[in-house]
Amino acid sequence: MQTTTKDTRETVTVPATVERDMYGEGYDWMESLAGTGWHEVPGWGREGWDLGSWPYIIFAAAKTEDEPGQLFGYTTYVEGDVTARWYRSCEARNLAISKEAFWYWASGQADGPEALEGMNPQEFKQVDGLCEPYIPDFGN
Template sequence: MNAQHTTKDTSETVTAPTLPADDRWGDGYDWMGTLQGTEWSEMGAWGTDGWDAGSWPYIIFAVATHEDETGPLYGYGTYIEGDTFTRWYRSQDAYNKAVTTDVFWYWKMGQSDGPKDLPETAAELSAEYTTPF
């Protein structure tokens, strides 16, 4: 379902797909099934070596791209123990930075299997940890 969203990087109002809501009847694996037939797909890994993004079935990242009259939009959303959040970006670079920041937090907190040599902040990560797998 498309809805109006405000992009996080440019603050423009766009119409883009909303991440499917949790139906509260199953777990995260069941929720991933709701992505089928939509522009969304689950993202299991991040960084050039494919470190875990999230911790299935409790923390799941989903990604989408969408084209509007102005150009491409890059979306990511999260499913966190049943709660879903949708975010859209006009710039792929801003999108990558936002996903990196969230994935880093789960790595740093030990909730996702991430690199062992993490710096103190996501901004200090080397390039190999800041791009899609």
């Protein structure tokens, strides 16, 4: 599938997004990601705050490579609507995820940092540890 990267405005070929299942729900959509290169992302930020609100709002990420280098994508499933975005840099993709997560957290549609309660969802503010993927330490 061809698309344009959001950060560099390049036309690139990327793996197809798993489209909406007309008769299923978010959990069915997540199951359909298996083997596609897309993986659901349940938590975000240093503290692993909820990313989305399953099964209604789900984030998934993918990584691929073309001749110029790596490409980093994320998609959102929002009550059946699926939207994918691709970036040349991982940092740009992570910032975009953080901005969208901020919107859901500040608007009360997903559980996030308490510091965001009551903030305007349209006015992104950086919160320490927000713009980074959550990688759980299974050793603890």
